[in-house]
Amino acid sequence: MNHYFKYTFFLLAVIVLFTNCDNQEPETQESFTAKLSNFTHSDCKNNTKKSSDNRETIVLKTVNSNELKVNHSNTVFNCCPGELTAKFKISGDTIFIDENESENYCNCMCPYDFEFYIEELKFDSYVFVIRKYNLEHFKFTFNFTATTDTVIVFDENMQ
Numbered sequence: 001m002n003h004y005f006k007y008t009f010f011l012l013a014v015i016v017l018f019t020n021c022d023n024q025e026p027e028t029q030e031s032f033t034a035k036l037s038n039f040t041h042s043d044c045k046n047n048t049k050k051s052s053d054n055r056e057t058i059v060l061k062t063v064n065s066n067e068l069k070v071n072h073s074n075t076v077f078n079c080c081p082g083e084l085t086a087k088f089k090i091s092g093d094t095i096f097i098d099e100n101e102s103e104n105y106c107n108c109m110c111p112y113d114f115e116f117y118i119e120e121l122k123f124d125s126y127v128f129v130i131r132k133y134n135l136e137h138f139k140f141t142f143n144f145t146a147t148t149d150t151v152i153v154f155d156e157n158m159q
Helices: 002-019
Strands: 035-041 057-064 067-078 084-091 094-101 109-119 124-132 135-144 149-153
Touching: 035 084, 057 124, 057 135, 067 094, 067 124, 084 109, 135 149
Parallel strands: 094 124
Antiparallel strands: 035 109, 057 067, 057 149, 067 109, 084 094, 124 135
């Protein structure tokens, strides 16, 4: 009987040892609480003529030591998009922005301008990925520094 008690005690000790291990993941940007804030968008711009002024662009600009202002111009969604939103996720060195519309009832497309801030971001090199309709739409690498002021013009060959 004493033999069973020893085995049971040993088994419990092993279980406690493995369940109390420190399972902390390596420190990532997510642990620094980076977040998207102050999201705004324009109304439908209804540009019908093609010109270099209505090309899709991203402008990244440092606001302060840990805040990046993002302007996404001429991003195309439905003319009746319902609610336009942008959601943020960071994983390692990759920033994911998911841009979406809640409805798409109209049979037309329209360019919009989005603006938002990414707060609590550390100076570093990042891959920036914009996804629409759960698909990668726009991807590039940039360096977030005290003087970031970058313009990226969307080229369909960038993907």
